[in-house]
Amino acid sequence: xxxxxxxxxxxxxxxxxxxxxxxxxxxxxxxxxxxxxxxxxxxxxxxxxxxxxxxxxxxxxxxxxxxxxxxxxxxxxxxxxxxxxxxxxxxxxxxxxxxxxxxxxxxxxxxxxxxxxxxxxxxxxxxxxxxxxxxxxxxxxxxxxxxxxxxxxxxxxxxxxxxxxxxxxxxxxxxxxxxxxxxxxxxxxxxxxxxxxxxxxxxxxxxxxxxxxxxxxxxxxxxxxxxxxxxxxxxxxxxxxxxxxxxxxxxxxxxxxxxxxxxxxxxxxxxxxxxxxxxxxxxxxxxxxxxx
Numbered sequence: 427x428x429x430x431x432x433x434x435x436x437x438x439x440x441x442x443x444x445x446x447x448x449x450x451x452x453x454x455x456x457x458x459x460x461x462x463x464x465x466x467x468x469x470x471x472x473x474x475x476x477x478x479x480x481x482x483x484x485x486x487x488x489x490x491x492x493x494x495x496x497x498x499x500x501x502x503x504x505x506x507x508x509x510x511x512x513x514x515x516x517x518x519x520x521x522x523x524x525x526x527x528x529x530x531x532x533x534x535x536x537x538x539x540x541x542x543x544x545x546x547x548x549x550x551x552x553x554x555x556x557x558x559x560x561x562x563x564x565x566x567x568x569x570x571x572x573x574x575x576x577x578x579x580x581x582x583x584x585x586x587x588x589x590x591x592x593x594x595x596x597x598x599x600x601x602x603x604x605x606x607x608x609x610x611x612x613x614x615x616x617x618x619x620x621x622x623x624x625x626x627x628x629x630x631x632x633x634x635x636x637x638x639x640x641x642x643x644x645x646x647x648x649x650x651x652x653x654x655x656x657x658x659x660x661x662x663x664x665x666x667x668x669x670x671x672x673x674x675x676x677x678x679x680x681x682x683x684x685x686x687x688x689x690x691x692x693x694x695x696x697x698x699x700x701x702x703x704x705x706x707x708x709x710x711x712x713x714x715x716x717x718x
Contacts, residue, residue, distance in 0.1 A: 428462040446550075452543045461534045467526065471583050474501070474518030474525045478592065481605045485594040490675060497597040501525075504580075504589035504609035516590055521583040525590060527611060532575045541566040555637040564628040574618040578611040607673035614678025617661050624654030640703040647696040655688035694718055 436454040443449055478499050485496045501516040508514055518525060545562035581587040589609025594602045605611075632646030660683040666674035699713035 427464075428460070430458065430460045432456065432458040432460075443546075445548075447546055447548045450543075450545045450547070452545075454539075454541045456537070456539045458537045459535070460537075461532075463530070463532050465528050465530045465579070467528050469527050471524040471526050474521075474523050477525050481592045482594075484672065485592075485603070485605055491672060492594055492602045495596050496594045496602050498595050499592050499605065500595070502591050502593055504591040504606070506588070513591075513593065516582065516588065518582070521587075524583040526581050526583045526587070527578055528581060529576045529616075530579050532577075534573045536571040537568070539566065539568045555635055558634040558636075559632070561631045562629070564626065564630065566626040567624070569621070569623040571621040572618070574616075575614060576616045577613045578615055579609045580606055580611050581609065603669070604671045605673070607668075607671040610673050612676065612678075613674060614661075614663075615676075617678040617680060618658075619680045620656060620658040622654060622656030624652060627651045641700070642702075643698075643700045645696070645698045647694065649692075649694050651690070651692050653688075653690045655686070657684050657686050659684045 434454070434456045436452075438453075439449075439451040441449050478501070482496065482499045485491045485499055486494055488494060501518060502513040503516050506514050542565045543562060544565075545560060547558065547560040550557045550559065580590045580592070582590060590606070591609060592605040594605060596602050628648055628650040630646065630648040632644065634642060634644040636642045659680045661678055662681040662683075663676045663678055666677050668674045695715065695717035697713060697715040699711065701709055701711040703709045
């Protein structure tokens with residue numbers, strides 16, 4: 427399920443200054459934590475017999491499996507037992523002879539932002555019409571952190587599916603080990619961990635010129651400076667050394683190695699537009715905008 431904890435605060439300040447100027451300041455802050463555990467179908471359903479055949483080959487591998495003593499493999503329910511503790515066999519015919527590998531994701535995300543928009547505006551009545559000037563500075567700082575741990579599980583292809591294990595047997599029918607573990611085929615495949623933070627500074631200036639009650643022209647310019655830095659940790663794999671299962675042979679995890687990145691981007695955007703009111707409910711407008 428999805429579990430979110432979001433805290434948000436906002437405030438607006440307005441005040442009239444001398445000579446017709448007015449100041450407005452809008453502040454906002456967000457602190458959020460979101461975690462979710464969910465299963466996604468990461469691949470197409472597979473033929474159950476073909477999947478067993480590939481599992482047998484994997485189990486018989488002398489270097490990475492249980493060795494040539496493995497004579498057969500079969501499906502059992504991963505999380506259910508008989509009353510005596512023995513494993514419960516699973517017949518894939520109950521799900522049209524198909525099984526499914528899916529990805530179970532466990533993600534934790536933290537996000538915080540602080541923003542502030544300080545604006546000064548003034549309206550002037552001139553001989554050529556009315557001008558509405560505005561100038562200000564927009565600021566935003568954000569930080570982001572995410573840990574993602576996906577793993578692959580094996581299930582039946584039914585509504586409310588069962589997690590499946592693949593057991594390996596010797597010629598006498600004795601269990602040698604399990605190709606999977608508790609329904610898990612692989613742990614931590616695609617694990618990610620990283621963080622980033624950045625800051626926007628954006629001063630701006632605009633003017634709306636009302637030539638008549640029907641015709642107006644406006645223009646504005648904004649300069650944006652964006653700086654960010656972040657770190658991505660390098661993933662690695664390890665063998666956890668449990669001789670009873672192959673699921674832990676290549677467990678993904680985060681190492682101490684990382685890659686840092688930082689950059690600063692700058693840009694200027696400007697716009698010119700015009701509007702003409704034909705009727706109270708009809709208006710024509712045109713606008714040209716450019717960024718560089």
